Amino acid sequence: MSTNTTEPVLVADAGAVRTLTFNNPSRLNAFDAAGFRAFTKALDDAASNEAVAVVIVEGSGKAFSSGVDLRALAEPGTDNADFGDAFAPLIVALVEFPKPLIAAVHGAAVGIGLTMLLYCDVVYVADDARLRAPFTSLGTAPEAASSWLLPKVIGTQRAAELILSARWLSGVEAAAYGLATVAVPAEQVQARARESAEQIAANIGPAVFAAKRLLRHGWADEARAAVQREDDAARELIRELGSFARKFTTT
Numbered sequence: 001m002s003t004n005t006t007e008p009v010l011v012a013d014a015g016a017v018r019t020l021t022f023n024n025p026s027r028l029n030a031f032d033a034a035g036f037r038a039f040t041k042a043l044d045d046a047a048s049n050e051a052v053a054v055v056i057v058e059g060s061g062k063a064f065s066s067g068v069d070l071r072a073l074a075e076p077g078t079d080n081a082d083f084g085d086a087f088a089p090l091i092v093a094l095v096e097f098p099k100p101l102i103a104a105v106h107g108a109a110v111g112i113g114l115t116m117l118l119y120c121d122v123v124y125v126a127d128d129a130r131l132r133a134p135f136t137s138l139g140t141a142p143e144a145a146s147s148w149l150l151p152k153v154i155g156t157q158r159a160a161e162l163i164l165s166a167r168w169l170s171g172v173e174a175a176a177y178g179l180a181t182v183a184v185p186a187e188q189v190q191a192r193a194r195e196s197a198e199q200i201a202a203n204i205g206p207a208v209f210a211a212k213r214l215l216r217h218g219w220a221d222e223a224r225a226a227v228q229r230e231d232d233a234a235r236e237l238i239r240e241l242g243s244f245a246r247k248f249t250t251t
Helices: 033-048 070-074 080-096 112-119 146-154 156-165 171-177 186-201 205-215 219-249
Strands: 002-004 009-014 017-022 054-059 101-105 108-110 122-126 130-132 168-170 182-184
Touching (some): 009 033, 033 080, 054 186, 080 112, 080 219, 101 186, 112 130, 122 171, 122 186, 130 171, 146 156, 168 171, 171 182
Parallel strands (some): 054 101, 101 122, 108 130, 122 182
Antiparallel strands (some): 002 009, 009 017, 130 168
8 A cells, every 4th residue: 555644635545446534633634725725636636547446535533524624714814715715626626526436434524524425426424423514503605516415415305404404413314314325333434435445446447437427417517506606695695794793783
């Protein structure tokens, strides 16, 4: 196995299976702008590497990913626009990723930690994992086309409940809803993901990639349109919340 230890995403190859490990464990693998760029580059590199047949994404330490690094975003001197500039190409990379993408989820999967699962072809989740779409609790709009993808994957009413309430979802529920392929004990998640990846990699690559294209037919254009709607909604919310805050402070 060859390993590239460049942070914040570790890259390891085992035959035709490449594993991308989020490597910010002290912050539960939260993403800052550099993390988004590193993940995007890792996906692009895997997509263009003919030796890679399947990609696994997982998190180091106690979590899969707790989403955007809100502490980093709030630090003095942070350019908030830089987060958006780094985030947008990641969604493009996920939308266009041509090879099977498998997630091994343990601990917390929040925000982008949850929404990226909608782009994964197979998801193994720990039965005690905790997942959350926190957008309404943060005063922002859904992200990463989740307003379209989540209803498509788990159904409109379940998606509405999760997004509107921003409640926590267990790994067992995630599997029952269809957001994950299956829930297993936490100690088995990585092994199940690797077993599945090896089974896929043993098949004929062009046929596997063609099957993914067929299974995902029509998703890319719809996802891009949903991202645009979400971006527009997020900008409108910023204006509305700013107006509300000014009204509150002057009364």
